[in-house]
Amino acid sequence: MSRSFLIYPDIFGGRIRAFFTGIVPGVDRKAVCGLLEIADDALFMPIQRHTADIIALTGKQAAAPAGADGVITGMGGVAIGVKTADCVPVLLAEEKTGAIGAVHAGWRGTAKGILAAAIEKMAALYGSRPADMKIAIGPSIGGCCYEVGMDVLREVRARCGGAGPGGADYFQIKGGKAYLDLAAANRLQALAAGVKAENIWLSGMCTFCHPELFNSYRRDTRNGKMMHAGHEGGGRQGGFIMKNKNTENKIRA
Ligand SMILES: [Zn+2]
Numbered sequence: 001m002s003r004s005f006l007i008y009p010d011i012f013g014g015r016i017r018a019f020f021t022g023i024v025p026g027v028d029r030k031a032v033c034g035l036l037e038i039a040d041d042a043l044f045m046p047i048q049r050h051t052a053d054i055i056a057l058t059g060k061q062a063a064a065p066a067g068a069d070g071v072i073t074g075m076g077g078v079a080i081g082v083k084t085a086d087c088v089p090v091l092l093a094e095e096k097t098g099a100i101g102a103v104h105a106g107w108r109g110t111a112k113g114i115l116a117a118a119i120e121k122m123a124a125l126y127g128s129r130p131a132d133m134k135i136a137i138g139p140s141i142g143g144c145c146y147e148v149g150m151d152v153l154r155e156v157r158a159r160c161g162g163a164g165p166g167g168a169d170y171f172q173i174k175g176g177k178a179y180l181d182l183a184a185a186n187r188l189q190a191l192a193a194g195v196k197a198e199n200i201w202l203s204g205m206c207t208f209c210h211p212e213l214f215n216s217y218r219r220d221t222r223n224g225k226m227m228h229a230g231h232e233g234g235g236r237q238g239g240f241i242m243k244n245k246n247t248e249n250k251i252r253a
Pocket of ligand 1 (some may be wrong): 144145206207
């Protein structure tokens with residue numbers, strides 16, 4: 001079996017603990033809690049449904065996960081995370097106010113503007129300024145591999161627009177086929193919401209291209225590994241973020 005694979009984005013300050021996982025440890029709660037040195041009930045992961053819904057966590061709700069595709073909190077010592085397997089895991093932190101966030105953005109969530117929604121909610125609830133936010137965009141299916149229908153491209157473009165100043169192209173048309181780079185699309189969405197380019201970290205890794213490291217829903221489906229139609233049963237990796245408990249901040253839990 002594969003060895004444990006973790007990516008630590010080097011953009012957050014010392015109060016923040018954040019990482020993306022590979023196939024191992026994936027989204028194994030015990031392993032993730034072990035890495036963060038927290039109890040199981042201090043890890044919250046929402047039930048994901050490709051919405052643009054963001055939950056603001058205000059208590060220990062890990063035992064009763066709710067439906068959402070993004071979570072934000074001002075609490076220290078509580079980890080939040082999302083599951084992905086081609087979709088983009090995005091981790092956010094604004095250390096002046098102490099707010100953190102985790103977002104799952106597939107093409108539907110991207111088209112619905114979930115990252116922009118998370119940024120806006122962090123600003124509205126915690127007073128976090130987008131210009132002070134730091135964002136890590138984890139491994140997802142890249143523009144090298146993610147062929148999409150023109151209808152999908154149209155929906156994402158309706159939200160993300162063209163590749164504006166400071167934004168790399170997030171789609172290509174090659175041989176009449178559309179290829180979408182979800183990480184780049186979400187980077188553009190963050191820039192449009194007021195996040196600074198230098199405060200956005202990208203893993204640059206494609207889940208489809210690295211079968212030894214990552215689950216890929218599309219690759220695994222094509223290979224016939226997953227016979228079921230559902231999205232939930234396949235292998236997942238994740239993105240997790242936590243603010244250390246014993247730190248001062250402006251938010252009262
Ligand atoms: Zn690829």
